[in-house]
Amino acid sequence: MSILIDENTRVLVQGITGREGRTRTRLMKEYGTKVIAGVTPGKGGQDVEGVPVFDTVFEAWEKMGPFDASCIFVPAPLVKEAALEAIEAGIKLLLLVPDRVPIHDVLEIHAYAKQKGARFIGPNTLGVLSPQKAVLGMIGGRAQSAREWFKPGPVGVSSRSGGITSAISYYISKAGLGESTIVHVGGDAVVGMPHPEIMKLFEKDPQTEVIAMFGEIGTTQEERVAELIKKGELTKPLVAFIGGKAAQKGTRFSHAGAIVEGNRGSWESKVNALREAGAIVVDKITDIPEAVKRVLGK
Amino acid sequence: MAKLFEYQSKEILKKYGVKIPEGGIAKTKQEAVDIAEKIGYPVVIKVQIWETGRKGKGGIAFCEDAKCVEEYAEKFLGMEWGQFTVDTILIEKKLSIKQELFAGFIIDDATAEPVLIFSSIGGSGIEEIANAHPDKVAKMHIDYTRGLYSYQAREVARKTGIKGKILNKIGTTLAKLYKAMKEYDARSLETNPLGITEDGDVVALDAHIVIDDYGAFRHPDLGIEIAREFPRPATELEKIAWNVEKNDYRGTFYFIQMVKDVPDDGTHIGFHGAGGGGSMMSMDAVLNAGFKIANFTDTSGNPPASKVYRAAKIILSQPNIVGYFASGSGVASQEQFHSARGFVKAFLEDNIDIPAVLRLGGNYEEKAVEILHTYLKDLPCKVEGYKKDDSPDFCADRLKKLVEENGRKPHKVVPHKAYEPKGTEYVIETMTGHIYIDHALCEKCEEKPCVDACQYDVIELKDGKPMLKIDKEDAKKGKCTECLACEIACKFHGEGAIHIDLPIPGLKEYREKIIEKQGG
Numbered sequence: 001m002s003i004l005i006d007e008n009t010r011v012l013v014q015g016i017t018g019r020e021g022r023t024r025t026r027l028m029k030e031y032g033t034k035v036i037a038g039v040t041p042g043k044g045g046q047d048v049e050g051v052p053v054f055d056t057v058f059e060a061w062e063k064m065g066p067f068d069a070s071c072i073f074v075p076a077p078l079v080k081e082a083a084l085e086a087i088e089a090g091i092k093l094l095l096l097v098p099d100r101v102p103i104h105d106v107l108e109i110h111a112y113a114k115q116k117g118a119r120f121i122g123p124n125t126l127g128v129l130s131p132q133k134a135v136l137g138m139i140g141g142r143a144q145s146a147r148e149w150f151k152p153g154p155v156g157v158s159s160r161s162g163g164i165t166s167a168i169s170y171y172i173s174k175a176g177l178g179e180s181t182i183v184h185v186g187g188d189a190v191v192g193m194p195h196p197e198i199m200k201l202f203e204k205d206p207q208t209e210v211i212a213m214f215g216e217i218g219t220t221q222e223e224r225v226a227e228l229i230k231k232g233e234l235t236k237p238l239v240a241f242i243g244g245k246a247a248q249k250g251t252r253f254s255h256a257g258a259i260v261e262g263n264r265g266s267w268e269s270k271v272n273a274l275r276e277a278g279a280i281v282v283d284k285i286t287d288i289p290e291a292v293k294r295v296l297g298k
Numbered sequence: 299m300a301k302l303f304e305y306q307s308k309e310i311l312k313k314y315g316v317k318i319p320e321g322g323i324a325k326t327k328q329e330a331v332d333i334a335e336k337i338g339y340p341v342v343i344k345v346q347i348w349e350t351g352r353k354g355k356g357g358i359a360f361c362e363d364a365k366c367v368e369e370y371a372e373k374f375l376g377m378e379w380g381q382f383t384v385d386t387i388l389i390e391k392k393l394s395i396k397q398e399l400f401a402g403f404i405i406d407d408a409t410a411e412p413v414l415i416f417s418s419i420g421g422s423g424i425e426e427i428a429n430a431h432p433d434k435v436a437k438m439h440i441d442y443t444r445g446l447y448s449y450q451a452r453e454v455a456r457k458t459g460i461k462g463k464i465l466n467k468i469g470t471t472l473a474k475l476y477k478a479m480k481e482y483d484a485r486s487l488e489t490n491p492l493g494i495t496e497d498g499d500v501v502a503l504d505a506h507i508v509i510d511d512y513g514a515f516r517h518p519d520l521g522i523e524i525a526r527e528f529p530r531p532a533t534e535l536e537k538i539a540w541n542v543e544k545n546d547y548r549g550t551f552y553f554i555q556m557v558k559d560v561p562d563d564g565t566h567i568g569f570h571g572a573g574g575g576g577s578m579m580s581m582d583a584v585l586n587a588g589f590k591i592a593n594f595t596d597t598s599g600n601p602p603a604s605k606v607y608r609a610a611k612i613i614l615s616q617p618n619i620v621g622y623f624a625s626g627s628g629v630a631s632q633e634q635f636h637s638a639r640g641f642v643k644a645f646l647e648d649n650i651d652i653p654a655v656l657r658l659g660g661n662y663e664e665k666a667v668e669i670l671h672t673y674l675k676d677l678p679c680k681v682e683g684y685k686k687d688d689s690p691d692f693c694a695d696r697l698k699k700l701v702e703e704n705g706r707k708p709h710k711v712v713p714h715k716a717y718e719p720k721g722t723e724y725v726i727e728t729m730t731g732h733i734y735i736d737h738a739l740c741e742k743c744e745e746k747p748c749v750d751a752c753q754y755d756v757i758e759l760k761d762g763k764p765m766l767k768i769d770k771e772d773a774k775k776g777k778c779t780e781c782l783a784c785e786i787a788c789k790f791h792g793e794g795a796i797h798i799d800l801p802i803p804g805l806k807e808y809r810e811k812i813i814e815k816q817g818g
Contacts, residue, residue, distance in 0.1 A: 019548070019776060020600070075547065076512065099550055099599055102513035103405060104483050110410035111442040126631060141631030141661040149629060161575020163598070163627025166660070170629045170686065187574050189485075190407050214575060219407045243578045246585055285579055286689060 002130035002181040003156070003201040003208075004093065004121075005033075005069060009134055012060055012067040012091065013038040014082045015074035016048045020097065020138070024073065025049045030143035033134040037064040057089040069093040071127075071136055079123060080105035087118045095136050096122035096192070106190045113192065120192030126162035126184040139166060139182060153178020155292055156202035156236075158195055159214035160185055160221070161243070168212055168241075168288055175289035177296070180207040185221075195221040199234045210237045210295045212288050215274075217244035218265040226273035237295045238279040239288055242270045300509040300522045303346045305388045307505035311489075314478040316471055317501045321390030330371035331364050333389040339363060340392040343370045345377065345384045348530075350506065357384075360392055381530035393501060398491035400424055401472055403479045405486070412440045412479065414451070414472065418458035420491030434458050446476035467500045475502075482520075483513025526552065533558055535615060538804045542608045546730050548776070549601025549632075551609050555593045560618040564706035566592040567697070568613040568652075572626025572637070573598040580625035580657070583690035587698045589623075592616050600632040604730055604780035604800050606640025611714065611802060614648050615809055617816055618708040621701040622654035625693055628686040630660025638666040638683070639782040642673045643798075645681065646789075652709045653679040653700035657693045659686030673786060679704055711813055714806045717797040726757075726766055728778045731800040733785070737763045739795035743788075748796060751787035754779055764796075 011028065015021045016038025026049050028035050035051050037060040044055035054060040061067065070086040072079060076098040086094055087109075094113070101123040113120055121128060127137015131150040139162075140146025149166060151173040159165035165184040172179060183198050185191050195213060202208040215222040222242065228234040245267045274281050282291050302310075308318045320337050323346065324330035334341045345357040352358050357379065359370040367389065377384045398420030406413045417427055417435045428435040436457040440446050451472035452465050460468060471492070479487040489502040509517065514525035524532045524540040532540065539553035560566045567584060569591040571577025577596045584591060593616060597609050613622065624641070637658055645654065658666040667683035674681040680700050684693050719725075723734040740746070740763050748764050749757055756778045758767035764784070768777050780800070788796040 077515070100512040102483055102516070103485060103510040104480060104513055107405070107410055107412070107442045115443070138631050141633065145631075145661050159575070161573060161627065163573030163630055163660075164575035164579070166629035166631060167576065167627040167686075190405060190410050192410075194407070216575065216578075221407070224408060243575050246578075246582055 001205050001207040002133060003198070003205050004128050004130075004181060004183065005134045005136050006130050007032060007034070007133040009034060009068045009136070010066065011035045011136065012057065012070040012086070013051065014057065014070055014072045014086065016040055016051065016053055017043050017046060018073055021073040022048055024071070024138045025051055027138060027140065027142055027146070028071070028135055031135045031140070031146055032132075033136065036067060057085045057091070061089050067091050069095065069136060071095045071097065073097050076100040077102075080109060083109045083120065084112055087113055087116050092118045094118065094120035094192070095125060095127055096120055096186070097125060097127065097137055099124045099187070101188070103188070103190055106188065110190070110192060121183070122186040122188075122191060124188045125186040125191075126165060128184070129182045131179055131182075137184075139184065149173060150182060151178035152180075154180060154207060154209035154296065156180045156205065156208040156211040157182040158185060158198040158202070158211065159183070160187060160195070160216045161214055162187070164214045164243070164285065168214060168285060171286060171289045172212065172292060175293060177289065177292060180205055189219055194219070194224070196224040196228055199225055199228055199238075203234050203236055208236065210239065210292055212292055213238060213240040214285070215240055215242045215270055217242070217267050217270070220265060222270040223273045226277040226279065229277035229279060238274070239291045239295065240274050240279050240281050241285050241288060242267055242274075242281065300511060300514050300520075300525050301348045302507045302509065302520065303348070303386070304344065304505055305346055305386070306520065307487075307507040308502065310478050310482055310507060311475070311502050311505055314474045316474050316478070317499055318505070319390040319393055319501060319503065321388060323386050323388050324371065325375070325386055327368050327371040327375070330387060330389050331367050334361065334364060334367045337389070337391045341367065342390050342392045343367065343374065344388045344390070345374050345379065346386040346388055347379050347382045347384060349380060393493065393503070394496040395493040395503070396496050397494040399468070399494065400427070400490045401475060401492045402488040402490070403476060403484070403486060406439065409439055411442055412476070414438045414440060414446065414454060414476065416454050416458060416472065418455070418460050440476065445480070446473050448473045464494060464498065464500070467498075471500045479507075482507065483510045483516060484508060485510045526554075528554065534804075534808060535612060538802065538808060539609070539612050541803055542605065542612070546605055549597060549599040549605055551601060551605050552596040553593060553609065553612060555616070556591050560592045560616050562618045562708050564620055564708070566590045566619050567621040567623050567701075568592055568616060568619045569594055570609060570613055570622065570624040571596045572624070572630060576625070576627030576630075579627070580623070580690045583625070583694040584623050584697070586691065587694035589621070589694070589698070592619050597637070598626065598632070601636070602780045603636040603640040603643070603782040606637045607643045607782065607800060608802050610641055610644035611648070611805065614644065614650060614709070615711055615805065615812065616709070617711045617812055619652060620704070620706050620708060621652050621697050622650070623694065623697050624654070625657035625690050626659070628657060628659035628690070632660065633662050634658040634660050634666035635662050635669055636781055638669040639786060642669060642786055643782050645674055645677060647715075648712050649677060650709070651678050652707070653697065653704050654681045655684065655693050655697040655700065656681065657684040657688060657690065659684070659688070673790060710816060711809050713813065714802070714809045716801065716806065717799045724763070724765060726778065727770070727774045728780050729774060729776050731780065731798060733778070734797045734799065735764055736795040739793040740764060743793045743795065745791055747787040747791040748784040751783035753783065754781065757784065
């Protein structure tokens with residue numbers, strides 16, 4: 001098992017004819033993802049990496065549907081329209097890859113997704129990968145690297161940083177373990193499926209025995225994960241690292257989400273909440289594999 | 299996030315029909331007096347800075363006559379306030395206030411909805427007020443598809459103990475405030491206090507709006523110079539960097555100076571991260587190694603070599619740095635040879651005089667490190683490339699050793715020289731620059747390594763000369779990714795016939811100023 005995606009997930013790519021769309025379609029196909037169709041308005045009838053391109057999501061669905069997931073690679077100002085179209089067409093899982101999507105657009109997508117029973121990951125996400133099954137987005141960059149870096153196993157990985165998602169997973173594989181599913185929830189202040197949502201999925205997933213999480217200053221995601229543990233809704237062991245200890249209040253370093261506003265989301269608040277709830281918080285990212293091994297009794 | 303000044307925030311509120319005190323902004327003593335004379339006394343004078351708590355720190359004054367206005371205008375204008383120099387003051391009619399309220403809108407990341415926070419007692423520190431007087435503070439999550447109606451806002455106000463006719467005015471004011479927040483892509487909007495006047499009007503006495511960086515492009519009227527979180531106005535170099543980012547959507551480039559003038563103390567380095575989490579992890583590593591960072595930079599999201607080149611050139615415009623450190627997560631999805639070539643072009647052009655440690659782990663890391671070690675081996679100082687299995691701590695330690703070997707010598711900024719075309723070259727226009735090929739030199743070249751180096755099949759040999767293989771317009775639109783491979787191949791394995799010019803507006807002049815200071 002795995003969460004969110006596996007070898008049977010039928011995937012649509014929106015913005016398939018662009019620079020990123022093309023490159024990542026190749027990666028996804030080579031890794032084994034079932035990429036069924038693509039959409040770029042006005043470019044229907046073309047073909048990208050053997051994937052047929054349609055003008056609208058509705059048309060793609062009519063001719064090649066159903067789709068379980070849509071991967072969106074359109075420029076940030078157009079993400080809202082693309083996401084609303086996919087949700088209206090009936091797609092239940094979306095991946096919003098672009099960075100710089102306006103926060104109010106995310107709120108609108110969120111409200112509509114909730115109404116239609118759809119979920120989305122991102123924006124500003126590298127994607128989701130279930131080792132040896134499928135990848136959604138661009139984790140790994142190319143199929144060969146993705147195969148080398150990520151191995152199937154019992155560790156669920158959830159991270160707010162793209163690069164760190166890969167780094168943690170690579171360290172875990174290198175330590176002789178493997179991952180159930182790797183999720184980059186996105187670097188923005190408001191994301192569709194923040195850490196707590198991913199934790200709930202890992203909790204239910206039989207393959208996942210332990211969870212590794214990369215948290216960061218800003219937002220309330222990590223504090224809410226601690227709440228889940230306290231309420232007994234997350235019982236699997238959690239190993240966490242929180243980035244941004246040295247960051248100054250009110251100064252954004254990289255991710256839009258990594259900013260402390262007022263007293264919310266400080267490094268101390270997150271580490272304390274998680275430790276109180278019983279999670280293992282390590283001081284260095286590279287300590288994660290050892291901590292995970294200890295939890296697994298290896 | 300782009301913070302707005304009080305007066306800008308109030309201009310927005312006014313557009314939406316929210317009442318604000320009569321007044322205007324002044325940049326000189328005379329302007330201040332003119333406004334005061336026009337609106338009549340008493341007036342309030344307020345410094346315009348991004349910080350709150352001005353009253354307690356003496357940034358607000360009340361005046362009954364022109365002499366007083368003149369005195370305070372004199373005192374406030376030019377005042378140093380944290381990292382700000384006050385250059386604008388707001389002069390407003392002082393109103394008689396019966397009651398002070400608080401109204402704020404923020405975005406709750408947990409529910410992905412805006413939240414209205416309202417209090418029937420104003421004052422600073424809404425959290426403390428909520429704790430001390432829970433019956434005077436109410437909150438409401440706003441359904442994004444429906445928005446905020448006046449009736450909902452009235453109910454929120456009622457819960458805080460407000461009664462009578464004034465409820466109607468508060469209700470409509472709150473609905474207007476929300477509309478302004480939504481339509482202006484605000485991350486937060488606050489009026490503290492929102493006042494009830496003796497005449498029974500509801501007036502925003504202060505206002506504070508923060509615009510979402512990513513939505514700022516929809517509001518050119520705001521004149522936001524840099525839509526990025528800054529705790530202070532942007533420096534000249536930050537503005538140059540922002541221009542690079544603004545005009546090239548491929549990947550992201552973030553640049554902030556941690557110190558405006560880097561001191562010659564042998565501890566500051568140029569910092570160049572890749573990816574949010576990886577950058578922070580790498581920053582921690584260099585701080586632990588005893589360095590200070592002159593700047594924080596992040597190029598990620600698969601940026602082209604040209605963007606990394608520009609970032610490096612901007613970082614190298616800071617004098618007195620003693621080393622250059624680049625490192626990301628170490629397991630990057632992006633093709634790392636692009637970054638490697640960006641560094642090669644920048645470092646060669648500047649012939650850099652400080653050691654550099656570049657950790658380019660991830661996809662194609664072998665190729666990336668090979669590029670660095672092959673083409674940067676003859677620089678005055680050592681450049682070392684590392685991969686994903688070399689930890690940030692190890693790399694930071696390497697830089698420390700190299701910096702010490704170099705005697706902690708401070709970096710001297712060199713002139714930024716753009717390529718000067720002879721006018722006879724074959725020219726290819728790319729998305730953000732030009733490729734100049736001197737075909738006269740190509741005739742002497744046997745290998746033609748440029749064509750092999752071009753992995754995107756942009757150039758081919760025609761009559762033995764490298765020329766565009768694709769449509770001119772396609773090259774300009776981005777089919778030529780500005781990977782810089784042809785230029786580097788030609789320089790080292792050909793005749794040096796290719797020059798890629800990637801303009802960085804303002805950098806030449808900026809460096810000239812720095813060099814002048816360096817000399818003195």
